[in-house]
Amino acid sequence: MTSYLLRGVSVVGAAPTDLLIRDGLISTEEGPAEVIDAAGLVALPGLVDLHTHLREPGREDAETVETGSRAAALGGYTAVFAMANTSPVADTAGVVEQVWRLGREAGLVDVQPIGAVTVGLAGKQLAELGAMATSAAGVRIFSDDGHCVADPRLMRRALEYVKAFDGIIAQHAEEPRLTEGAQMHEGEVSTRLGLTGWPAVAEEAIIARDVLLAEHVGSRLHVCHVSTAGSVEVLRQAKARGVRVTAEVTPHHLLLTDELAASYDPVYKVNPPLRTQSDVLALREALIEGVIDIVATDHAPHAVEDKECEWAYARPGMVGLETALPIVLSILGEQWDLIAERMSRAPARIAGLDGHGTDLAAGAPANLTLVDPSARRVVDPAELASRSRNTPYAGTTLPGRIVATFLRGEPTVLDGKAVK
Numbered sequence: 001m002t003s004y005l006l007r008g009v010s011v012v013g014a015a016p017t018d019l020l021i022r023d024g025l026i027s028t029e030e031g032p033a034e035v036i037d038a039a040g041l042v043a044l045p046g047l048v049d050l051h052t053h054l055r056e057p058g059r060e061d062a063e064t065v066e067t068g069s070r071a072a073a074l075g076g077y078t079a080v081f082a083m084a085n086t087s088p089v090a091d092t093a094g095v096v097e098q099v100w101r102l103g104r105e106a107g108l109v110d111v112q113p114i115g116a117v118t119v120g121l122a123g124k125q126l127a128e129l130g131a132m133a134t135s136a137a138g139v140r141i142f143s144d145d146g147h148c149v150a151d152p153r154l155m156r157r158a159l160e161y162v163k164a165f166d167g168i169i170a171q172h173a174e175e176p177r178l179t180e181g182a183q184m185h186e187g188e189v190s191t192r193l194g195l196t197g198w199p200a201v202a203e204e205a206i207i208a209r210d211v212l213l214a215e216h217v218g219s220r221l222h223v224c225h226v227s228t229a230g231s232v233e234v235l236r237q238a239k240a241r242g243v244r245v246t247a248e249v250t251p252h253h254l255l256l257t258d259e260l261a262a263s264y265d266p267v268y269k270v271n272p273p274l275r276t277q278s279d280v281l282a283l284r285e286a287l288i289e290g291v292i293d294i295v296a297t298d299h300a301p302h303a304v305e306d307k308e309c310e311w312a313y314a315r316p317g318m319v320g321l322e323t324a325l326p327i328v329l330s331i332l333g334e335q336w337d338l339i340a341e342r343m344s345r346a347p348a349r350i351a352g353l354d355g356h357g358t359d360l361a362a363g364a365p366a367n368l369t370l371v372d373p374s375a376r377r378v379v380d381p382a383e384l385a386s387r388s389r390n391t392p393y394a395g396t397t398l399p400g401r402i403v404a405t406f407l408r409g410e411p412t413v414l415d416g417k418a419v420k
């Protein structure tokens with residue numbers, strides 16, 4: 001196993017130094033090592049994404065565990081959590097083990113499957129949560145993402161069930177009765193365009209209900225892709241009361257607004273929908289404050305035929321793994337400690353993921369990414385490692401280049417290119 005010496009690197013919160021990677025660990029042991037000139041580069045603990053759609057099994061034409069893993073590594077990630085809305089749905093030990101095994105075989109990031117809450121994501125009956133938890137995949141997070149667990153009794157049962165092993169229910173908060181036929185955020189722009197709206201209250205009502213359920217049960221709730229200022233207020237109050245709730249925001253909800261729907265370009269169609277500028281500002285503030293704990297990509301690759309069609313027929317979702325860090329950097333600036341917290345440490349802590357999100361100190365597993373903050377890059381969809389091209393940032397110039405990523409001391413990305 002090759003050793004690496006990252007010469008002159010800036011480790012978050014410390015002065016430039018030399019960082020030695022040996023036998024998979026951050027090391028202080030002298031000895032031969034390949035030298036990487038890292039002057040001007042920042043070392044972050046490897047990023048951890050709690051919300052990735054890898055599409056395998058079932059839609060390997062849009063993404064596979066391997067192509068999604070490569071996109072993740074290129075984005076600076078060392079671990080991703082794969083959502084359960086595959087085909088077949090990841091609602092059994094067999095399917096989560098399959099995804100977990102494919103992740104190990106690809107060997108580019110640690111792929112941790114998320115299990116479905118309900119059988120087939122149908123919201124009718126609880127899936128085999130226990131069997132998924134005790135499987136080789138060791139599932140701790142369950143989500144029907146793409147669908148809301150709308151039935152309050154089922155949601156309560158799910159929260160009760162996972163409490164025994166300190167598991168988490170990650171909710172896609174969308175009251176389905178309030179979003180029937182919805183095409184975009186309900187507001188001035190939807191009225192102008194004559195499109196059916198997805199009101200903010202459809203998200204806020206479910207979050208309000210679920211924090212009360214989580215409080216009642218004493219269990220852990222995680223809220224996926226928070227998108228409205230009102231949701232932030234519900235979360236703020238719940239956290240102040242001591243409810244065990246955590247929340248994520250996506251890079252696109254921190255940057256883009258519903259005005260983009262006026263282009264009718266389905267690349268901007270996403271669930272939850274892009275909201276207003278005041279929502280964007282509230283989400284940024286909540287992320288800085290910690291009311292929102294983490295950034296998660298909601299990387300949602302879709303095949304060309306599912307995206308390049310009429311707005312009404314297009315699938316919602318955007319790819320995000322390869323642009324997440326640059327977007328966050330463009331919003332937060334070089335607040336490296338905050339970025340490390342929201343994109344690596346906090347997600348690893350929430351998921352109970354050992355060996356990730358740890359400080360880059362001697363003896364720690366060498367899961368890290370090297371960023372060049374002075375570089376700029378124009379996003380070219382053709383260059384993405386993801387199998388899908390549905391990025392809303394084509395042609396946009398973004399700050400920051402991911403120069404290298406290491407997974408347990410092995411480079412997955414070097415010189416900005418995937419190693420395998």
Ligand SMILES: NC(=O)N[C@@H](CC(=O)O)C(=O)O
Nearest residue numbers: 053145146270271300316317
């Ligand atoms: N975010 C999306 O717009 N789409 C996701 C599902 C989801 O996260 O709700 C997908 O699977 O494509």
Ligand SMILES: [Zn+2]
Nearest residue numbers: 145146172224
């Ligand atoms: Zn979702």
